[in-house]
Each structure stands twice: as C-alpha cells, then as structure tokens.
Amino acid sequence: MAVRSCWILAGTGTHCRIRRSRASQTCSMGDMSGEYAGHARTGMFSASKNCVQILTTFDMGPSTKRKRLQPVVEVLQDSGSDSYSEDNDDDDNEQPAPQAKRLSKPSKSAVRPTTWHKADLKNTALPEYQHFTPDCIDLPFQYFTRYFDDQIIRHITYQTNLYAAQKDINTTFTTNENEILTFVTILIYMGIVELPSVDDYWARETRVPQVANLMSSKRFRLLKRVIHFNDNTMIYGTSDRFFKIRPLFNPQSVDEVMVAYKGKKAGKLRQYIKSKPDKWGFKLFARASEDGFIHDMVLYQGKTTLEAHDVPLKPEQEGLGATSQIVSVLVSTMSFPTTTAIYADNFFTSLELVRYLRDHNCRYTGTARENRIGKPLLRTIKEMVPRGCDYVTSDDGILAVRWKDNKTVTLLSTDMGVGPMSTVIRYCSETKKREPVSYPAVIRSYNANMGGIDKSDMLVHLYRTPMKSKRWYLRLFAYIIDVSLTNAWVVYKRDCKALAPPSSRRSSSSFVESLTSSTDVPKPVRGHRSRTPNLAVRFDMSLFHAPVHGERQTCKHCSRKGNIMSLRLPCTCCQIVFCAVHRVTLICWIRAN
Template sequence: MDELNKSFDDLLIESGDEFDEGGDVLDEMVVNALESSEESDWNSSDEQSDSSDEGSQWSSTIRRRDQFRFQGFEGVLDRDVLDYQHPIQFYRRFITDEMIELIIRETNRYGLSKYPDWTDIDEEELLKFLAICFQMELEIRSNLKDYWSTRKVFSESFAAKLISRNRFVQILNAFHFADNDAPDKSNRLYKIQPILDMLNEEFAAVYSPGKNVCIDESMIPFRGRVIFRQYIRGKRHKFGIKVYKLCCAGGYTCKFIVYAGQQRDRTCPSSQQAVLDLVAPYLNEGRTVTADNFYTSIALAELLIEQKTNYVGTLRKNRLGIPVDIKNARLKRGEVVARQNNKGVTVLKWNDKREIYMLSTCHDASKGQSNKPVMVEGYNLAKGSVDLSDQMCSYTPFVRKTTKWYLRLFFHLVTQTSVVNAWHVYCVVKERISIKEFKCRIIESILEGWRPTEPTTSRPKLCEVSGPKRTSRRRCVNCYKNGSRIHGAPYARSHAVHLTRNAPFDLCKYLLIL
C-alpha cells in the first residue's frame, strides 16, 4: 500500500496551478499580444537587431491590396461525417481504430516488461480508462485515490464501476506509444511521434479552414524534466511544452507542431519556419494568416505574397527592414503613420496607450468604426480563433500532472484538443451544445458499450419466420382502399372484410359496394 500511495504522489497528483479558468477574449488583444510575445523565448539571432530600410522602396501612398481571391473550400471534407448522429462518432473520427491499436500494442509490450503479472489491455478496457480520464475533468477531486473512495462524502464512485484503482494505476504506468527497444535518437519526440502524426492527419482530413487562419503558441503545463521545456513569463502556465497551432474560426485546430528545440540545419528563423510549416497545406488559395509579433517579419510577409497568401500581424519595432521614418516618428495618441513597399507590404505605427507596430498585406492605413486602424480590427477579429481554442480546452481541463512529458502531451491532445475539434464539427453538422455536455455524452456512450455499425454491402432481404404460421385474419388492403375511395375511411374501417392469407380479393370489392 505504501508503494501504491507513492505511485499516486509521484506520478499523478493534482497541480493546483495547472487549472486554467476560461475567460472572455480581452478587448485590448493587440496590447496583450505584444506584452506576452516579448516575454517569450526567442533567439537573438532570429532577425532581432538592425532596423534598416536599405534595398526596399517604401512609399507614403497606401493602397489596399487584398488581391487574392479565396479559392479554397471551407467546411467538412469527410462526407461520411455528415451522417454521424452521436458525439462519440465525431470523437472517434479523430481517435481512430489505428490509434487505439497502436496504444494497445505498445502498452501491452511495455506492461509485460514492467509487471510480471501484467494482463493485456483490450479496446473495451482502454475506452473505459479514457472515460475515467474524462470524468476526472468534469469532477475535480483533491487526490486521485478519492475517485475510488467509498466514503459517503464522495457520493457514488464512478471510476470503481469501470476499473479497479490498482488496475488504473497499472495501465497509467504502462501507457506507451512507441517501442523503447527501437528508439529514434534523432527525434526528441519519438515516444509520441506516431500519435502526433495520426492526429495531424485526421485534423486535416476532416475539416478545411476558411479564408482566415490564425497562428499562435499554446503552453501545455509541465514542470517535469525535459530538454525542450519552455519558460514564458507572460503565460498563465509559465513552464511547459510549447505547441504551435494553426486554428480557424470556431476554435478548430487544423494543424499543430510540438516545439522540441531549434533545428541545427534550419535556413531561416525558427518562428518563420513554424509559420511556413503550418500553412504549407493551405498556400496558393487566397487565405489570410494572422499571427503576433513573435512570428511577424517583412521577409515572411513577402514570402507568403509569392504563395498568394496574405499576412496580418503585430510587429516588433526592431525587426529588420522597418522604414526609419516610421520608427523615428513621434505620434500623439490616436495618430497613425504608415508606409507601403513595392511588394504590397504595409507597415503601420499607431499610438494608443503605447506605440503599436502592425504589418499587413491586405489592409490600408484607414480607421474603422471603433476609431482604431482597420488593420488592428482585423487582427483582433482573426486572433480570437486560437484564444477560443485555448478557452474551450480550459473549461474542463485534465488537471493531473505526470513526470512523463509524453503522457502530459497525449492527454492534452486527446482529451482536450481532439475533443474541441470534434465538438466544433458536431456543432456545424448537428446542433450547438456546450463542450461539457459534449464530453458527458461521450462518457455515456462508452458506458453503454457503443460500437459503430458495420456498413451493409447489399440490399436487405426479408426472411420468412420459422415456426407455426399465423392463423388470425387481417383486413384486406384492397377492400379498405376501394371502400375508402367510395364510402370514406370510417365506413371502410368498419366494413372491410378480414380474410385469410390466400382469399380472393375480388369478393371484397363486391361486399363493400353492396
């Protein structure tokens, strides 16, 4: 029992500072984006120094150049999803049978090497395990052992009806996604890389974003030891694993990249490379990419223009290529100064509570109804998609920490990001419900033993029931039909003759007419 308690304390104890309360999108999103991005980890070699406009032709004449017409598709790509009825079907579209088989195979492999008395896990037990994890998100208790407590103060134990406490901990300790005997030393994420690849593939195959997409980083809380753990002072979760995300309206995550450190063979800044990798499947279709000043540079905007893609974002004042007259301009509150180069990149400085630098390839320097530059209004509107994704994940978080970084990453992606994506598609196809209600229906379906129906390959056939034949008489359909036409339905119901199975129908017609 001491060993079991130690396992709970060391492996799965609640972390109070990992609970993220959902909140509304802040009104002053641009200012907050500037403050948080400046505190993020960023290599000084990533084009930070020197503000020179040599080699660029900048003009004070600003023209709106939204020259790219959107030619992509927005909506559900997989037509089979349109026939889904239950939340569990939408969720299992992302958590595929292939992924379940991988988890079962690698967990059993590692479990046999770790426990002499290991019993192989199957699909039913794995789904029950995930159902308990979902329930832990909905009902937070101070200690993991309390979910199996029989004390009256904890009411009825949900988890105990599915899996015993010892078995749950045993599965959690053995949870694996890759073979430890065949590691890929060149990939820091090899322990979870198959899961990452499967999720990215399914995210892209189910739903296609519209014209506006947004890029930002999310922090997955983690305080354990891992070489690529990040510290960002401006984030609520200051320590964790950084994930670059490409999101669209509604909070759907189209693609994500886990940051595992800088690549030695990179040819451009890591922030710029992250943008190019995320938007690669959606280039040359007239989309508009929105990101904060961690990613924004004039060079990136010009690269995207060549790929028929617009860019909008906040800009750091020490980025390479900003016109000197913009940087040196002294503005009163509310004033704007802007320049546009010959490739269509517009750089703007607006003095609000502080000086804000913006870059856009599809806006001019005019102001909107809120007396803010339309460039700022467009940025705030598009940036909400990533914030909505993080906000929906924070409503029912999996608030258990672990010393294994790949488990923390797995549970975040499978019990939060995948659920938000499935919920978004469900709201588009069926009806709009809360994310909490969506998770509750997933749990209920797992408990009921839901299984997807197998598609039929031929037309259904009626088979004669074996046993004694029916001897009772039934109303003749021809008799009732003709009687209704001539005398009305009430008369036909009371006068229709009840015949045996092989009786001649012509007799009925004469009787009804008489």
C-alpha cells in the same frame, strides 16, 4: 452568412492568425492538417504549456489572458503552465540526447532591398464560405472518434502491450482496444467531475459509478503505469527529445498551446515564461481556426525542433529566421494556403517572412517589432504624438502601418489595406472629452481574427484531463485527449447551428454515456468488502465490548500479517474479530499494528 476563414499564429509573447476560405476538412484525427467542412477560420500560434499555446506544462493551466495593443489591437500571449503534482508511477525516465544543430538564421547578404512609397494596399476579397449542416447530427462520441480515431487506439494498445512485455511488469498482462478506450473515457470523466484524489472515484464515501463501474481502481492504476506510445528500443541515436510521445502528434493537427507541467522529469523540455499565467510547461507552436479548432502543431525542443518535426526545409526556408521557419512549416501543412489569410503576433512577424509568404501566394497580417521591419518611411514612435495612423507600401506589395491609440503598434500586411477607414471613440485626458480616432481596416481585421487561440485554450481548460504522473509525457497525452474533445465540440456546435447545442459539460457527459453503451465493457469483479467499524464506537471504552457467537470471520490482526484464522466471535459493539492469541493483547479499542 459569408465568413472569412482564418489561421492564427502565436508565439512567445505574440500570436498570428490566418483568415482563409473554408473548404471540406477531413474528419480523422489521423489527418487534422486538412480542414473540416464546418470550419470558418483557422489560426496559428506558438506557446511557451506553450499551448500555445503550446503549454509549457502538459497540465493545461488557466485560459490565456489577452493583452490589448491599445484598447483595440489585442496581442495574444502564449498560455502558461501551472504546477502539477506527481504520483509514484514507475517508469523509465531516459531522454533522447539533444542535437547540436541550430536553427538557421537569415543571411544578411540574402536580404532584398525594399523601396517604400506612400500608398495604400488594395483589398482583395477571399472566396466566401458557407457551412452546410449535415442531414444527420452524430452523437458526441462519434465526433470525438473522428479525431481520436481507431488508428490511435490501436497504436497505443500495441505499444502498451509491447512495453509491458519488455519490462516484464506482469507476465500475464495484456490489454485490448476496448480497454484503452475505456481508460480514455475514465480520464475524460475525471476532467468533468473533479475529486481531490483518483482513489476517491472508487472510495465508498465518494464513489462515482460512471467511473467505478467501468474499471476497477487496481486495473486503472496498472494501465496508467504501463501505458506507452513508442518503442523504447528505438530511442537510442535519435535527436527527438519528444520521442516517447511523438507518434500521437505526427498524425494530429493542433493549435499553439502551453501545456502546464512543473515536474522535473522532463529536464530542459520544461520551459519557463515569466509573463504567462502558467509559467512552467511544454512549449508548442500550433495553428488553429478562429473558433478554436486546432489544425497543426510543432513541439518545441530547442535546436532540434524542426528536425524532430520531420519536415525538410526548402532552400528558400533555410534563409528565414528561426520563428519564421516555424510559420513556414505550419503553413506548408495547410490544405488551401492560397485562399487563407494568416494572422500572427510580433513573435513571428518579420519582413522576410511576409515576403516569403507573399511569393507563395499566402496572405499575411501581423504585428511587428521595430527591428524586424527594415526602415519603412513611417513616422517614428516618438513622432506619433497625436492619435492616428501612418502607412506606406513597398514596391512588392507589403503594407506597413503604424497606428497609435493609447500606445503605438506596427503591422505588416499583404492582405488588407488601411481603407476603408473607420473611427472609434476614445477618451482624451488633455481635453477631458471623448474624441473620435481613425481606425484602419487592417487593424480592425487583425483584432477580429486573433481570438481563436484564446478560444481553444479556454475550451481545453474548462474540463482538463487529470494526469498526475512522474512520466512527463503523460501530461502531453492528456492534452491530446483534451484537444480531440475540444475539436469535436467545435465541429459539433457548427453542425448543430440550427439547433440549440447542449453545454460543453453536458456534451462531455453524453460522450461518456455514448461510449459505455457502444462498447462491450466488462464490469469489474469485486470481492467481499469487509465491514469497517465506526471508530467512535470502537474506541469508546465506556461501552461493553464482548464477544458473541456469529458468522465465521477472519482475525483482523492475523489477516494483516498474512495468516488467515477463521473465528465466529466478533465483538457485540463494533463487530471486529480477534483470535484467541490476540484477544488478550488486542482489545477492540486498541489499534492492531
């Protein structure tokens, strides 16, 4: 079945998307800007966690809620961020200094005059796409390593060892690629099997073998404390406020997301958006396909956003507004922009952006705000009393449509026209009857191609990787893992189209099993676990607590003070041992301090 591929863009309060012809995509996470062979549609969006989305907090919050422009046209919102508690990890909390340079604003003198006339836009079909199922379906783990590849693992390993040496945390500390991959595996499994505390995965009562057998709790905490992604000695003099996590985002393509984070360590990088479910978090602008595959992302850091992204602006881009520049940068990383249709919400759409993309043979459709579309010869919102639509086309081929259902929405498009017109049934409060309402093709196309961002956000939120830490950028690291796993899942489902793919939870569990069987993971060495007596028995003074000769053990009180004294006289009831010095003052039912 032929499918039109799309890209979606979304920003604070709105989204955009692109419909594109699919071609082969690179499988490496190191170059997610290329499209994977199994992708149908692609999209872009910005988040205020957002994650899009970019989630404003890197603790991904609940999936983004949709809001419809009328009952039909939906406006995608940035997903918000939820609160996330922090642990006591030690780390340096320095932040790169922001730069005073502002994003360019369009010059009024550079705006081209626009002539509008009553005409429809001719629809031009995109090349059809067909997905070819591979001869052999790889394991879920192999799909994951396409995006979280060896290059990323090697980089994290090197930077972690470098940071440990710089901080002299432990002169004998060193890690390797297998251990870092095991650490990531544990984080993924913790997102599948959630427990109240990280310590519960190793506790005797709630022990999880899939986690505890891979790594000791002490080693896990140490790795979490020292894991690093960039050289701290290079931070001075840079304007990149995401310097500590930047190397993981440069080689990766992501969708717009809002990453939940409510801590205060990130300073002004943490954003607040009142309308989002997760109101606090890191804001990003991203590009994703209709099925939720994330391709490209820009971390928002205020005035220096584009400079830190290390993408030089062309002269024609500098004349665009700040949000339009974000779209132009995300579009510039597309492999086949001329065979792609872009969809965005009114946060991004402007007449200058649509004209810029048209000059570069890129198709665009997006909702627009009244102050960004010039003065097309459309009926005003107040004049749109009956349900229906009005449309005009500019002399350079830009369609402006104003459609009213329950409310009024305005769109600009260079891809799809009003016809062929269809109808939808709506209830009329005046006549108390259900009546047909004209439904333009451009509105229908916009609604059909604007769901990819919500799809990606929903998949990430299903089994979000836990990462509670004072180091704010670890929340972004967890999001990288989540996006890699989500992208792998999307491609895996495409390749398994002819089969019945397992559920997302089972697929993630299978990934952990594949990892443990495909890597040589040393089992943690445990010492002898001392017996913990039943408290109800220990403090019951009605029982007869008397010493009895038995195996040699250490005094409970002395061992806490560091003086080991070995005895053979444990209590008959609770098996607690006290030495001769403490036997008089500390009985079984009295707590040793």
